[in-house]
Amino acid sequence: MTPPASLRPSAPRLVVLVTLLAGALLLLLGGRDVAPATAAPVRCETAPLGAATGWTEFVAGDGRRGSESEGAIAYGGSLQAGGMTVGTRLSAAAATPTLVVAGTGGSFNLQRGSAYVGTLTGHINFNGGGSRLATNPLDLPAAFVALRDASARWGALPSTGTASVVDSDATVTPMGGNVLLLTGTNSDLNVFTVTRGQLTGIRATFIDTPAGSTTLINVLGADPVTVNGEIRYRSGNSFIQSSDGTTQRNATTLWNLPAATGMTLSTNAAYGGSILAPRAQVVAQSIGHNLGQVIAQGFSSSYETHQHLFTGCLPTAEAPATPAELLTTKGVDRTTAVPGEVATFALGATNRGGTAAADVVLTDVVPAGLTIGTLPSGCTRDGRTVRCVAGTLVPGDGATFRIPVTVEAPSTPIGGGADRITPYKVQSDWTLDGGASTTVSLACRAGDLLGDGSVRVVDIDPQYGDDRGAIEVRRATATAPGTFDAVLVHHGRGRAQGRLHLACLPAATDGGRGLRTAAPVVTTATLPAGTHELPLACGTDRIAIRPGIDVVRGSARIVGSRATDDGATRRLVVEVGPDGADLTVSAGCLERQTAADRGAVRLGWTTISRTVVVPAGATVDEQLICGEQQKGIVAGWTLAPGVVLAGHEPQIKSRVFTLSSTGTAPRPVELQLLCLDDRTGDPTAIGSGSAQLVNTVNATSTTPQGPGAVLSATATVTRTSGAATRGAVRTATLRSRNVDVVLRCAKGCSGVATVRTAERLRTSGRTYRAKARIGARRFVTRPARTTTVSVRVPTRVRAALRRTRGAQVEVVLRDAQGRRAYRTVGLRKR
Structure with a gap:
C-alpha cells in the first residue's frame, strides 16, 4: 500500500548531486565548516523505505508501548498499549489508515485517521472522526522482505567517511569522556561503518557532515547492539544535541542494522535519526524520545516517537554487489578440562561480502573423546557429525550455534609405540x-x-x-x-x-x-x-x-x-x-x-x-x-x-x-x-589421560564465495588428568559486597578462585556475556577442612544477580599446577 500524500515525507532530492572526494577530507574540529567539493553525480532512490514510508513506527512483529506517537503506527503482531495517543502531528483524512495492529491491540486515542485492529481488548477514541477498518490495509510480511533486502544492500555500501572514538576534551564540545566522531564531507551522501564496541560506553555520537546531506550509519553483525550517549550534530563551531529543533538533520540520518537481532537505546537523551533494524527487537531503555522512524522486528518503548520522517538520499541499486564471503569461526568456552566436565563449542558464520550467501550449513565432526550433548535448534547429528543449518545469510548477517560436549575418560592403552606409516x-x-x-x-x-x-x-x-x-x-x-x-x-x-x-x-x-x-x-x-x-x-x-x-x-x-x-x-x-x-x-x-x-x-x-x-x-x-x-x-x-x-x-x-x-x-x-x-597412537599418552581433542568446523554455501572467504575453523580442548581442586566447590552465597565460595579439598589445595557469570547478564546499561569474569581471589585450604573464599564483585553485578530469580555463577578453580576445575552453582542470597 502506498501511503497518501498527507503521510508521506517530502520527496527525496532527485536532482543530481555531488559524490564524494576520493578519500575523506577531515573537518577541522575547532574551525569553520569546509565547503563540499564537486564530483560526478549520483542518483537518489525514490521513497527508499518502501511501504514504511510515512509511518513513524513500522514493526513486523509485536510491540509494547507507553506514551504517544506523533505519527502513524503499524504492527504486524500484537501491541500492548493502554490509552496510547497516536497521530498528534498528522493531517490525514478521516478514512486514511493511521493505526494498524494485525494481532491484539490495547486502547488508543487516535487523533487523525482510521484504525485496523485484529482483536481489540480496550477501546479506541476516534478524535479525528475516523472509524475501525474491516480489513488490514497493509501486507507487513511482504513489506519486510523488501526492507530486509534494501537494508542488506545499503549495509554493503563502502564507507565514505571516518568513524573513530576520540576523547571529547580534544573536540570543540567537551563532554568529559569519549565520543564517537563520524566525519564526512560529501554534500549528498556520507556512509559510515560502525562497530558495536564503538557505540557502547561513550558520551555521545558526534555527526560531522554538511547540512543537507544524508548520513547513513551501518552497524553490521547479528549480535545485539547497545547505543550509549547523546546524538549530536555539527552546527557551526560546536556539536548540538538532537531535538525537535534539528528537524532537517534528524530527517536525513538513518541508522541501518541489517542483521542485528537486538538494539537497545540507552542514550539518556533524545535519539536523533530513523532506525532501520528489520531483524531486531528495538528497546528504548533510557532515552528522551525518538526523533525519527522506527522500522524493526519488534519495538518496546515508554517514550514518545516524534514525527521526523526520513527524507534522505539513498543510492539506487545500480552497482553490482560484491560476492558473498563467509567468515567461519570456532571457539570453546574452556581450553582444558578433565573427564566428566562439559565444554561448549561455538560454531559461527558471518557473511562479510556484498551478496547474500544461500543454503549456509556448518558441519562439525566431533572428535572421539567427547560426548555430544543436547543440540540447539537448527542442528542435527549423524553419529559424531553435527550439521547446523544457518540458511541464507545476507551481507552483515551471521549465525552462531553452541554445541555442548562432555569430556570422556581416556581409553586403555593397547601397547606398542608411535610407529610411522608411509602411504x-x-x-x-x-x-x-x-x-x-x-x-x-x-x-x-x-x-x-x-x-x-x-x-x-x-x-x-x-x-x-x-x-x-x-x-x-x-x-x-x-x-x-x-x-x-x-x-x-x-x-x-x-x-x-x-x-x-x-x-x-x-x-x-x-x-x-x-x-x-x-x-x-x-x-x-x-x-x-x-x-x-x-x-x-x-x-x-x-x-x-x-x-x-x-x-x-x-x-x-x-x-x-x-x-x-x-x-x-x-x-x-x-x-x-x-x-x-x-x-x-x-x-x-x-x-x-x-x-x-x-x-x-x-x-x-x-x-x-x-x-x-x-x-x-x-x-x-x-x-x-x-x-x-x-x-x-x-x-x-x-x-x-x-x-x-x-x-x-x-x-x-x-x-x-x-x-x-x-x-x-x-x-x-x-x-x-x-x-x-x-x-600410530602413543599408548603412554593415551594412558596418562592427557590429549588434545581438535575440533574443526566447515562451512558450505550454494553461493559462490569471494576470495576472502574463510570456510573452516578449529578449536581445541586439552583433556588433562584432573586437578586437585576437582569437586572442591560446595556452595556460593551472595553477600552485601562479595560472593562467598565454600571450598573443601580432601588433601588440601591452593590456587586462584574466579567467579564468572553463568549466563548473559544485563545491568545499568551494560551487558555481561556468559562466562564473563566478575571477580577472583587466591585461596589455600587445609586437608579435609572447609574454607570460605570471599570474592569481591562489582556493585551493579551484585544488584543484577540479586534481582535474578534462580541466579547461578560459575566458579573456576586453578590449582598451583595450572590445572582448572569448573562448577556452576546456584547462588544463595543473604
Whole structure:
C-alpha cells in the first residue's frame, strides 16, 4: 500500500548531486565548516523505505508501548498499549489508515485517521472522526522482505567517511569522556561503518557532515547492539544535541542494522535519526524520545516517537554487489578440562561480502573423546557429525550455534609405540580413441594395501570439444587387496588421454606391526533408472577403503561417495541410466588396530571436506590438503547435476579433483578426503589421560564465495588428568559486597578462585556475556577442612544477580599446577 500524500515525507532530492572526494577530507574540529567539493553525480532512490514510508513506527512483529506517537503506527503482531495517543502531528483524512495492529491491540486515542485492529481488548477514541477498518490495509510480511533486502544492500555500501572514538576534551564540545566522531564531507551522501564496541560506553555520537546531506550509519553483525550517549550534530563551531529543533538533520540520518537481532537505546537523551533494524527487537531503555522512524522486528518503548520522517538520499541499486564471503569461526568456552566436565563449542558464520550467501550449513565432526550433548535448534547429528543449518545469510548477517560436549575418560592403552606409516601413490597412463573401449590395471607394491583408485581424464582432442563426460567408467574396483582394474568406454570422438592413480598403504608400520584387513563388503543389485544410495558398512572399529563399482548391464556412475563420521561405512550414491542397471559395489575394510604379534597399536584418522563451485561450462582442478603428519588415502564427493568428476589424483598429503561442468549455471560440489595419521597412537599418552581433542568446523554455501572467504575453523580442548581442586566447590552465597565460595579439598589445595557469570547478564546499561569474569581471589585450604573464599564483585553485578530469580555463577578453580576445575552453582542470597 502506498501511503497518501498527507503521510508521506517530502520527496527525496532527485536532482543530481555531488559524490564524494576520493578519500575523506577531515573537518577541522575547532574551525569553520569546509565547503563540499564537486564530483560526478549520483542518483537518489525514490521513497527508499518502501511501504514504511510515512509511518513513524513500522514493526513486523509485536510491540509494547507507553506514551504517544506523533505519527502513524503499524504492527504486524500484537501491541500492548493502554490509552496510547497516536497521530498528534498528522493531517490525514478521516478514512486514511493511521493505526494498524494485525494481532491484539490495547486502547488508543487516535487523533487523525482510521484504525485496523485484529482483536481489540480496550477501546479506541476516534478524535479525528475516523472509524475501525474491516480489513488490514497493509501486507507487513511482504513489506519486510523488501526492507530486509534494501537494508542488506545499503549495509554493503563502502564507507565514505571516518568513524573513530576520540576523547571529547580534544573536540570543540567537551563532554568529559569519549565520543564517537563520524566525519564526512560529501554534500549528498556520507556512509559510515560502525562497530558495536564503538557505540557502547561513550558520551555521545558526534555527526560531522554538511547540512543537507544524508548520513547513513551501518552497524553490521547479528549480535545485539547497545547505543550509549547523546546524538549530536555539527552546527557551526560546536556539536548540538538532537531535538525537535534539528528537524532537517534528524530527517536525513538513518541508522541501518541489517542483521542485528537486538538494539537497545540507552542514550539518556533524545535519539536523533530513523532506525532501520528489520531483524531486531528495538528497546528504548533510557532515552528522551525518538526523533525519527522506527522500522524493526519488534519495538518496546515508554517514550514518545516524534514525527521526523526520513527524507534522505539513498543510492539506487545500480552497482553490482560484491560476492558473498563467509567468515567461519570456532571457539570453546574452556581450553582444558578433565573427564566428566562439559565444554561448549561455538560454531559461527558471518557473511562479510556484498551478496547474500544461500543454503549456509556448518558441519562439525566431533572428535572421539567427547560426548555430544543436547543440540540447539537448527542442528542435527549423524553419529559424531553435527550439521547446523544457518540458511541464507545476507551481507552483515551471521549465525552462531553452541554445541555442548562432555569430556570422556581416556581409553586403555593397547601397547606398542608411535610407529610411522608411509602411504604412497602409483600411476600409469592410458589412451583411448573415440568409439573404443579398454581395460587398464595397476597394483601397489607386493603385499601392500590399496587405499583407493581413480580413473582421471587428462585431455580430450580439442577438435571435438572438451566433453570429459564422454568417458564412461564401467568398472573401477579392486580385484585384490592391492590391485585395481578399470574398464573404460569412449562415447565421443577424437582421442582421450588419462591416468590411473592409486593411493597405497604399506603392509606394515616401520616398527614391523602389520596392517590388517577384514573381509570386503560387496553388494550386488538390479536397479531401475534414478539415483540410489548403497551403504557399504565394514563394522565397528574398521575403516571403509578402496570403494569400487562394476556395471554388468546398463549404465551407472557414482555421483556421491562419503565416509560416515566413524569411517566404518562408505555411502555410495549411484545414478542409473534410463534402462536400469545390474551392478556390484564394494569396499575394503581396514582394521583400526594393527596385528598384535609385536604389540598392537591403533591407527588415527580424520576426514576433511570443502564445498567448491564449478563455473558453468568450465573444467577446474580443486584440492583438499590433509593436516600435519597426515596422508590422504580415500577421496569422497557429492556432485551436483550437470557436473562430472573427471578423476582425482593423490599427491599424497593432498588430493586434486578434476571437475567438469556441462550446465549453464555455476554448480556446488562437496569434496571429502579421509586422512590417515602417519604415526600410530602413543599408548603412554593415551594412558596418562592427557590429549588434545581438535575440533574443526566447515562451512558450505550454494553461493559462490569471494576470495576472502574463510570456510573452516578449529578449536581445541586439552583433556588433562584432573586437578586437585576437582569437586572442591560446595556452595556460593551472595553477600552485601562479595560472593562467598565454600571450598573443601580432601588433601588440601591452593590456587586462584574466579567467579564468572553463568549466563548473559544485563545491568545499568551494560551487558555481561556468559562466562564473563566478575571477580577472583587466591585461596589455600587445609586437608579435609572447609574454607570460605570471599570474592569481591562489582556493585551493579551484585544488584543484577540479586534481582535474578534462580541466579547461578560459575566458579573456576586453578590449582598451583595450572590445572582448572569448573562448577556452576546456584547462588544463595543473604
